[in-house]
Amino acid sequence: MLKSVLVFSLSMAAGNATAQQLFNSTRSNYSGLTGLSWNPAHVADNRYVVQLHLLAVDAHATNTAYRYTGAWSPQKSDEDLDLSKEFLTRRESDKAKLISAGLNVRGPGLMVRVGPKRGLAFGTRVRSAMQGNGVSENLLRNAVDGFKERGRSTDNTFNLNMNLFAEWNLTYGQVVLDNSEHFLKAGLTVKRLIGFGSAYLQSSKADYEVVTRTTATGDSTFRLNRLEAAFGYSNPRAFDDVTVENAVDLLTASGAPGAGWGADIGVVYENRPNLGQYRYIDKKGVERLDNSRNKYRYRLSASITDLGGLRYDKDAAAYNDIRATNTSVSEADLEGIDFDNFDTRLNRILRTQTHKRENRFRAGLPTALNLDVDYCLRRHLYANLSVSQGLRGRYAVGMRTFSFVALTPRFESNWLELAAPISLINGYQTFAYGVMLRMGGVTIGSNDLAPVFDSSKPYGFNGYAQLALSLANKGYKAKKHGPARLQKPGL
Template sequence: MKKITLSILLVTVSFFLEAQSYIGFLSDNYSGVHGVISNPANIVDSRFKTDINLAGVSVFGSNDYYGINLLDATKDGYSFDLEAKTSPSEDNRAAVNVDALGPAFMFNLSKNSSIALFTRARSFVNINKINGSSIAALDDDTTDDFIVTENDINALGHAWAEVGLAYARVFTSNEQHFLKGGLSLKYLQGMGSVYVVGENVTIDYNDDEIDLGGGIITGSITSNGNLTYARYAEFDNDDYDYKKPDKSNGFSADFGVVYEWRPNYDDYITDDPNLNGFKHKNKYKLKIGLSITDIGFVDYKNGIKEGFNIRKSNVNQNQFESEPDFGAALDRFYELTNADTGYKIDLPTALHLNADWSFNSKLYLNLNTDFSLISKDRITANRISNVVSLTPRYESKWFSFYMPLSVIESNGFRMGAGLRAGPLYLGSGSVISGFTSNNNREADVYGGLKIPVYQGVPKDKDEDGIIDKLDDCPKEPGPVENNGCPWGDTDEDGLLDNVDDCPEEGGTIENKGCPWGDKDGDLILDNVDACPYLPGTEENNGCPYKDTDGDGVYDKDDVCINEVGTVANNGCPEDVIEKLQKTLNDYAKVILFNYGKASIKEESNEVLSEIIEVLNEYPNATFTVEGHTDSIGSYGLNKKLSDARANAVKNFLVKNGIDSSRLIAIGYGERRPIATNMYKDGRAKNRRVEINLIKK
């Protein structure tokens, strides 16, 4: 008796209904006719001419009592009773869902409308308010006796078939804003239902209490509480041989809308309505869908609903189990308090919010929320669990891959994976977490086959943006205005004659096909001549150079811009040049170096600063920095030392603000003495640095 009760409870408690079938796959723009499951608006403006589903099934399962590691569970010697983690509470809940999409197809009625016909079989089991201590008592292998104590437990099992028709159309396509909507109407055929509601139920089972004589004993069942037991009329007949219920049908509806934000709408529009060549592409940056599904119920008109008071002691287990079915056992041993015919089972009505972000044509991120609109306490209704899923995916025409990350009501986080490869789709919303978590309480899997017929890519052999069937010159690129044929280019300037203001003269696009003029005759075209009415030079952007003092030396070369000078003196008067040179020579004589080195002594910094002030007074002048030595030492060494000293001075000047282009450093070594090297004084005069004005 204990094992039978435990098996019944485990079959029902092992699974917790998930919120959405085909996790991950339904986020794919290439899911096709499956789109009607979550939002009927999905079937219009799709990537398919038609999509035919052959068969597909999605099975979900999880629970909030037992937790396992699926990888460990596959190993030899794994003990479910000993190694599974348990999470008992006074309100453990459970359910199971199988969702099979049978033959189904969708096709386009027009550019802006589509329909889908589909068949679907579904089954739900919901069990609520299970006391975890009852499961623990049934799972105790140390004794066959057990006590089950429940307050307000209820359980519902329901299976039905659907035949549906969905219609969707585009409401508006206004530049970057796109809106479509859809509606599904479904005929429902009930395939069976049963529900049990218990109030303050206790069951005390003693395995060997009743002596039947001859050494044979059996268990006794003592129970208390009230029980409502409802089922379709054919449920318990003929040793559980299945018969389809009579008079058990109903109708339901789904409806939804989808908004798309298309910031790059210019890439997908044309003035010619016949040039609709973008059906094969996703055009949105952001897509948001909102839908409500499964609004309706199945009416079991011949269903049986009975209430029992199950207060009774020492019911013979042998006699209880000899009854043909559970209903017959209730009728025999317990008091019937009420009976009725007919009941309705509500479908798992739910709200779905979906947002899909496109990073590019291949990579997407999907956020999906499924929220039950059915109360947890509603006894005659199936219910989904609330869930939020975040699914990154790679998507292309023939292949997609997804990795859904979900948080489920009462069950926490899970991670899965799925793929679509042409006609095949398969996946799971929990396969990764199932093999990595030691407390996994959910499992699901789906798979199926379909025949996809994708939207074709219009042929455009010349790639001019006009599809071949509308192109008068399909092998030559041309504009829409000329029906796809190229305009002529008489002057061969790269600008078509229809927009060339000078079709007989070669010109530029910037000047509308006409050549640029040269008004001042300086051989610099007006479009690049900063002074188109004054002849100038190319170096000065077509403008003439200034000569402020009128001495024939342009300001750019004139060291003395405001004083009349000569060309030989760089635009300066002779006395100015002589004064400048003398000043520099006087300063240069006191630039001192460390003996035998190119490093400048610190006491020379002050005179170098004064040299900088002089150079800044003549910003257009250029100078040589010349290094000289005496004849002591080898010629090569002296040459190298003089060059290093000249560059040391130049580097100091540049570092302190003098433009390096104004300075030329050169070392002459011992070649240019100004005194005899025979004596000490003469050699001292020869060890020098000179700064000289370069005359042009």
């Protein structure tokens, strides 16, 4: 199972759209509806009058255990993605490992400016992720090696989760303070969640031993000296074939086994020391602010996203107090575990028939604390420092955000934007660099470009694309006659 998770996550780098969002440049003033997932307060005093969001796709695969050294790369997609042991270079570290592969699809959505102080948005989204965290170094190494290393291993831990769900969300934001130099706005997103599949396998204590192949059994034996674990699932076959096309179809699907509610909440502060340069007098002689321009020297943003979770109570099974001692598992039992059989195979391996079964469980959302500082270097040029800290517990059931910090210089305007994030991802463990380009309503980019270069040995890959139709706020135009402006905008 652990080896299957690792291979699955690394294979997502091949560009198969079967992969949760890490992050993209949602801190831009022109990120529109996509940026609301970072902080819902951005819906107020937005640079757009209206935005019709058509489709966005964000796929990733990453891990902190192995680098890939094979022939495949994004520019050599015709090469086979060979994940044999000889093409995986292990990272020497005793720190627990994490694995993540996910697909985040944003469907149709609409964002509108409701006057100068309010904004409203409606959006849809589908997220799928296969993740592991707190995986012991020794356990993962043995799993990739096929448990060929004989001997005993104690104090092993792991938490594996698979989740697939859709959401319909509504966002409202409003300016709450505007006294010239100091500006504050707040926002709230409410989400209705539809769960299509979830599974988890976790252990806080795993003491195992690989016994030498015997004539009696015909293969080697994996002996569980002690295991304290939890295992649950609902509709595991939902993960068989997750693509962009069927992810969009899930937005209108019925009969889902899970449902729930979620929320995001956030505030944004802007320091505006030179507000006068953005004022003008319109043709009717009314003093107004130029809503087409950003007005801050620096901007501070704070939010908590993805509060809540889903409750699975249809076709669900949960064994949350598995305790096993001196249990033997054959090598044949461990081989060939996949999406079609992992529920029945793990039920047999864990002897779940001897444990209490519950018919429901809860899978949490990837709750995170998001903070960022955005500084205007000069008009169109900005530097952003952002931190996202995952708030899910080590053995929590459900999807999670792996913490990161990123420094992103960018050039932004209404029709053109270029950004180059430099970041530490995967719980601040992995260095990554990327690029983002937006031209009008088309956005493409990646936060982890290492696989593009032949000399790199990547831990994974990330890529995203977005298509939207947007109408930006208009700037004022000069008048030939009439009242003069209070102050000409600066450069």
